[in-house]
Amino acid sequence: MTDNPWFYPDKVSAAAGDAVTLFASAPASPCSLTVSRIGAEVKQVAKFENITIDHHDIPDDADVNGCGWPEAFSFEVGADWSTGYYDLTLAGPDGTKSQHFFCVRNDDGATKVKAALILSTNTYAAYNYWGGRNSYADVAALMAGTVTPDESRAGAIGRLSRMRPYPQTMFAPPADPPRLINYEPRDVGEMPIPGSLEWMQKYQPTPYDGSACFLKKWEHVFARWTEEQGYEIDYLTDHDFEVNPDALNGYETAMVVGHSEYWSVSQRFAVEHFIQQGGHFISFSGNTCYWKVRWEDDGQTMIAHKWAGEDNDPLWANPSTRKDATHLWSHPEFEAPEARFLGLSFLYGGYHRIAMCAARGSAAFTIYNDEHWALEDTDLYYGDVIGGDVPLIGYENDGCPIQFGEDGLPKPGGGLGVPENLEIIAMTPATLAESDRSPFPKVIPLEDREILTRVTFGKDTPDNRGKLMRGHAVMASFRCGKGEVFNAGTTEWVHGLRARNPFIEKITHNVLSRFGLSIEKHGE
Structure with missing residues (x-):
């Protein structure tokens, strides 16, 4: 180092x-x-x-x-x-x-374009383990072999300084880093290994290197695609909302891409207000706005106690400051579940085609509402399956409880903050953890099962724990106040663009067009 x-x-x-x-x-x-x-x-x-x-x-x-x-x-x-x-x-x-x-960023109101991409810089900060630890684990000890994976997770920190470098395998990965996905369905009796074993053996990454930062990852893919297509987009960061809660003034559309997992109060309510007042919001992301964080020390320290918020966050004990504490955004103490403005939540989605999570899954969306505006001129019909060749559905995905209406189409079936007017376009199964019946070492363990079940269902019971394991990745949209939201429901959406999948590209064009973006020049 x-x-x-x-x-x-x-x-x-x-x-x-x-x-x-x-x-x-x-x-x-x-x-x-x-x-x-x-x-x-x-x-x-x-x-x-x-x-x-x-x-x-x-x-x-x-x-x-x-x-x-x-x-x-x-x-x-x-x-x-x-x-x-x-x-x-x-x-x-x-x-x-x-x-x-x-x-x-563009602070010149006269030259602002219609849309802003918000870079997920809070997520970068949460995964940054330069110096040893991040919000997930004592990564240095894990890689040194001095602790077990469970012991390393116990060494996670809830205060993370922004004033430090980044580990380079995470920040600027060498060669062509693999995605966080099983590229092929699991064979009989096979232990599925995400990514590329050859790449991992050569570069010795940590388990946290693939989940955040820009270069050669989701946001980079999207930036390249939009510019090649001829879209003009301004850029902001999560951190801009700490300095200026009105950072979206002058824009018609805001969007996040890939893995926008950690949101502060300033960002969350600025974006929600923007939508309520008539703004458009696009989530080409999964696991979006899952963890509530705050910034201290003039924006130099991010506080993210996560599962330990009830015990370790000094603001939790006092009811008058608890609303500013850190934990899941869906925690009932905050009365602000993320699905309220996103339509979906990771609580009702989960992992797909990574390790033993839906390891033989299609890695594709099945189309249900084929008459939805996002599918216009896509040549898609009820029951069609799209994206399996990408693979499109992998890593982390957002969803909602599902029920079926008399018209045979899936509808939102309740859930924390899930709007009744949510229009479900497509879906596929996902799960929050690998099954306890799996004979293999856990790559995706169910973290803090008791807390997660209590937050999601109000009570920790065996039946409710079972429900956690049966989620869906969902593509959906809905009207929110005077605005509108489209949620692709998966971290991997942009890899459909990278693969030039005609269905994913056309849906993306439809969404951007509906929300005011036009192509200035056509890519080849």
Whole structure:
């Protein structure tokens, strides 16, 4: 870890004219910094040479309290730097390097386009284990083999500093990283292994490297596709709502992509208000707005106690501050389940085609409501199955309780916050964990079963635990206040775009068109 030049910026996002300051440590100097926008193409916008950076120790508590390194370099965001994701690469004199990021947002109301993509930077922060630990586990101890997987999960932290670098296998994965999915259905008696065993043996990733960050992952795929197609989209981040709750002012549509798992109060209610007042919201994501977090220390520390919120969050004990504590957004104490504005929740969905979770699943959506506006001109009909060749359904998926109406179509069957006017378009089975009957080591254990069952169903009983295991990935839409929501219900939606699946592309075009986006130029 100490052989590379390491660094972190003071900002998650910036606008034209803003200064971005880097804090860094390097074993040797001079260093160089390259700034590049990553979209359909990699466009270098600046390079700074001969930066002198001293070596500084890594504090033992860097994961919780940050590195505390001194300022090393600053630069100004250019007026001609387009909104988007920007890669920062710091290289030492021997060629060793590390990468970080920031987002350029558009603060010029006169030039804003109709839609903004909100980068899932809270999820990046939750998975970041640089310094040893993240919100899931003591990752360093797990990879060193000094603890069991269960012991490593007990070492998760609820305070996560933003002021530190990122582990590079997670942040800028080498080669072509595999997806979090079993690419083929499980064979008889076979233990299914997600991803690529060859890639894992070569690069030795942690179990948390594939679940967050931009490069070569969901948001990168979407950025490339939208730009190739000719859509114009501005970029924001989760963190922008901490500074400016009105970050969506001037936009007609907001969207999230891939794995937008961690939302703060500021972001959650800003987005919900935006929809209620007539905005459009698109979730090409799964496991969306699942965990409630907050930011402290002027936006430098994210608090995410997750399952342990009732016990470890200092705001929980006092009823007057409990509404600001951290836990599941669907926890009854908050009275704000995420399905209220998303239509769906991971509580009623789960995993598909990963490890032993629906390991022989179709990895596809089955079409039910073939007359829904999202399917216009798709050549899709009731009972058609789409996306199995991608595979489209995998990793994490959102859903709702299901019942069937007299018309033979699936309807929402209750559930925390699930709107009665939800229109279910397509679905496929998903589960929150691997079966206890599985003979193989658990890759996807059911975390904190008692809490999850109590939150979801009000009481922890064997019957309710069984219900947790029988969910669905759901594609749906609904009117929400004066606005409208489309929810693709899966982390993997954009891989249908990457595969140029004609059904997924056409549905995506239909959604973007209905919500005000038009193609400026046609991709080939």
